[in-house]
Amino acid sequence: xxxxxxxxxxxxxxxxSTYLVGQVLHFEGIEAGIENSNYFVTTDQGRxxxxxxxxxxxxxxxxxxxxxxFLSDCALPSPRPVANTRGEYxxxxxxKPAALVERLGGxxxxxxxxxHCRLVGKTLGxxxxxxxxxxxxxxxxxxxxxxxxxxxxxxxxxxxxxKSLLDREMVFSxxxxxxxxxxxxxxxxxxxxxVLFEGPKLSGLIDFYYAHSGSLIYDLxxxxxxxxxxxxxxxxxxxxxKALVQAYSxxxxxxxxxxxxxxxxxxxxxxxxxxxxxxxQLFPRHGHLTHIKDPAPFKTVLQHCQLHSDQLQSVWS
Numbered sequence: 551x552x553x554x555x556x557x558x559x560x561x562x563x564x565x566x567s568t569y570l571v572g573q574v575l576h577f578e579g580i581e582a583g584i585e586n587s588n589y590f591v592t593t594d595q596g597r598x599x600x601x602x603x604x605x606x607x608x609x610x611x612x613x614x615x616x617x618x619x620f621l622s623d624c625a626l627p628s629p630r631p632v633a634n635t636r637g638e639y640x641x642x643x644x645x646k647p648a649a650l651v652e653r654l655g656g657x658x659x660x661x662x663x664x665x666h667c668r669l670v671g672k673t674l675g676x677x678x679x680x681x682x683x684x685x686x687x688x689x690x691x692x693x694x695x696x697x698x699x700x701x702x703x704x705x706x707x708x709x710x711x712x713k714s715l716l717d718r719e720m721v722f723s724x725x726x727x728x729x730x731x732x733x734x735x736x737x738x739x740x741x742x743x744x745v746l747f748e749g750p751k752l753s754g755l756i757d758f759y760y761a762h763s764g765s766l767i768y769d770l771x772x773x774x775x776x777x778x779x780x781x782x783x784x785x786x787x788x789x790x791x792k793a794l795v796q797a798y799s800x801x802x803x804x805x806x807x808x809x810x811x812x813x814x815x816x817x818x819x820x821x822x823x824x825x826x827x828x829x830x831q832l833f834p835r836h837g838h839l840t841h842i843k844d845p846a847p848f849k850t851v852l853q854h855c856q857l858h859s860d861q862l863q864s865v866w867s
Contacts, residue, residue, distance in 0.1 A: 554835060555587040555602045555644055565643045568634040569650060571595050590653065597653040602646050606759060611647055613688040614758045615639040617735060624680040627754045629654050654754035656746030664793045667777055669752040670745055671794035674773055675801025678766050681735035688762040692822055697723060700825045707832050719821045719852055726814045728765045730807055736769035737761055741776040767808040770798055771815035780847045786854055786861065795865045809866050813859055820851035
């Protein structure tokens, strides 16, 4: 979360006048994150997060907000969007789409342990199960076409070794077919900063704005690529990865074809986030409060897939 669109108190008051959420007591911009402008808003009736969407399509946002409401109704720890007085989740502020959602309790963690990972795997599996009955669909806006355009944008800025890595992964990404893998709603960005804990309890899954219809095993790989790589002790935290994957597979049955797609899914996850973070680093967007994330961890994921495939596959044994 970041702040690209600066909001004054009168502008916030005007926006909130279409909601029944009480009087503003405090609001502040949120620096963490990279895509949208975000504010914590506290009123005399509750705590909320206001997101101003800088690039997303209106139809895609409607899908995500309706999904969040659906998952909340399924008793999953998803923040519920707040409808305005017209019954709409999606509104506008400063000529940009915007939404107000409830602010869940808890905080993200930087250094997860085995029990944290187990809870994440269990909750992701429960989300995938529950969302099988979610009727709407959405294409992946960070799919093949986006990869091709982004790779072309950044390739000339890379050193020889990184160009070679990018070329190899782009060729592989075009050759592997995920169509035989089970599909459904995927979060597609369930990183450590998008999961909240209150003590030992997992209290929230947040930031569903990349959610789409896709391969479920890919969504698990995206999650593992952040939660189980890059700790101080080792590049790949195998015990945490095994705990996360085992808890997930105990919650949602994973078939043999999905297990065979595990390494390609990790490579797809590594490539997607290496590309997006390289683009953000090379072509930064200007804003009031912004945060650019390091692409290096996802380069590491790709390299580890090449050098230690047996170790990565062993999480299923």
